[in-house]
Amino acid sequence: xxxxxxxxxxxxxxxxxxxxxxxxxxxxxxxxxxxxxxxxxxxxxxxxxxxxxxxxxxxxxxxxxxxxxxxxxxxxxxxxxxxxxxxxxxxxxxxxxxxxxxxxxxxxxxxxxxx
Amino acid sequence: xxxxxxxxxxxxxxxxxxxxxxxxxxxxxxxxxxxxxxxxxxxxxxxxxxxxxxxxxxxxxxxxxxxxxxxxxxxxxxxxxxxxxxxxxxxxxxxxxxxxxxxxxxxxxx
Numbered sequence: 001x002x003x004x005x006x007x008x009x010x011x012x013x014x015x016x017x018x019x020x021x022x023x024x025x026x027x028x029x030x031x032x033x034x035x036x037x038x039x040x041x042x043x044x045x046x047x048x049x050x051x052x053x054x055x056x057x058x059x060x061x062x063x064x065x066x067x068x069x070x071x072x073x074x075x076x077x078x079x080x081x082x083x084x085x086x087x088x089x090x091x092x093x094x095x096x097x098x099x100x101x102x103x104x105x106x107x108x109x110x111x112x113x114x115x
Numbered sequence: 116x117x118x119x120x121x122x123x124x125x126x127x128x129x130x131x132x133x134x135x136x137x138x139x140x141x142x143x144x145x146x147x148x149x150x151x152x153x154x155x156x157x158x159x160x161x162x163x164x165x166x167x168x169x170x171x172x173x174x175x176x177x178x179x180x181x182x183x184x185x186x187x188x189x190x191x192x193x194x195x196x197x198x199x200x201x202x203x204x205x206x207x208x209x210x211x212x213x214x215x216x217x218x219x220x221x222x223x224x225x
Contacts, residue, residue: 004157033213043203043215058212090157094213103148104205104213106157 003027004107006091012113019078021110023091031094032074033104034058034066036087043090049074050096081114088112118142119204119216127222131193136219138204139186147187147206149178151198152218158203161189194223 007022025032033048035058045058047066055066063085067075074093078085088111092104120139128134138147146165150158162171164180164187171178175198177190191198204216 042217045212048212088155103146103160103163105160106150109155109157111155 004091004093004105006089006107006110008110009108010111010113012115013078013081014115015082017081017114019081019112019114021076021078021089021091021112023074023076023093023107024072025074025091025093025105026072027093027105028071029093029105030071030096032068033092033094034064034074034076035090035092036060037090037109038087046076081112083114086112086114118208118214119206121202121204121216121219123219124217125220125222127224128194130195130223130225133190133192134194134221135188135190136202136221137186137188138216140206140208141185142208143184144206144208145184147180147184147204149187149189150203150205152201152203153199158201191221194221196223196225199223 004025013019034046035043037043044060046064047058049055049068052071065077088109090109091107094104122137146163148163149161152158162178167182167184169180175192179188199222201218201220203218207213
């Protein structure tokens with residue numbers, strides 16, 4: 001079975017702190033994604049990566065950065081957390097887009113609260 | 116522009132009833148996925164449909180992919196409280212990134 005794990009289920013941080021969210025997948029997937037999910041707004045793509053050291057901006061990259069030094073690991077960084085970044089953060093991985101098995105698999109999510 | 120639309124947005128039914136939820140688009144998808152998400156958890160994959168006209172069954176859940184690969188439906192027979200959750204459809208229109216529908220929030224009352 002595909003497994004996507006996220007470093008924390010719940011996280012509470014203060015405004016201005018630097019926050020690291022880590023995601024690891026064990027399926028040797030090329031693609032990894034970070035989303036945030038908010039009530040009424042659905043899933044919104046923050047950043048994604050097609051390969052090691054490659055990254056692409058999603059729909060809402062402002063205030064975030066990412067790092068992919070190894071194929072199995074994709075980190076989301078909040079350089080200076082703000083209260084409007086309180087949200088549920090979801091990591092996902094997939095095989096190459098357009099392939100027969102390009103299904104995304106999700107981690108359990110990290111509920112981040114910024115005070 | 117919402118590439119994937121889902122209907123209904125909310126659905127509340129009694130245990131034992133049947134229901135169908137829909138996922139529609141004007142774009143063609145190489146495949147579509149259905150997920151169920153419970154509060155505080157990540158979406159869990161239910162099924163992937165890849166062939167136009169395909170029907171897949173998962174116990175009481177029946178998934179259908181439209182012939183033109185632009186739409187899909189999920190039918191639940193004899194719904195149970197454990198079916199309660201947010202049902203999301205998602206897909207990759209060609210080589211573009213994944214898109215998600217807004218979801219159908221289902222509540223099955225005992």
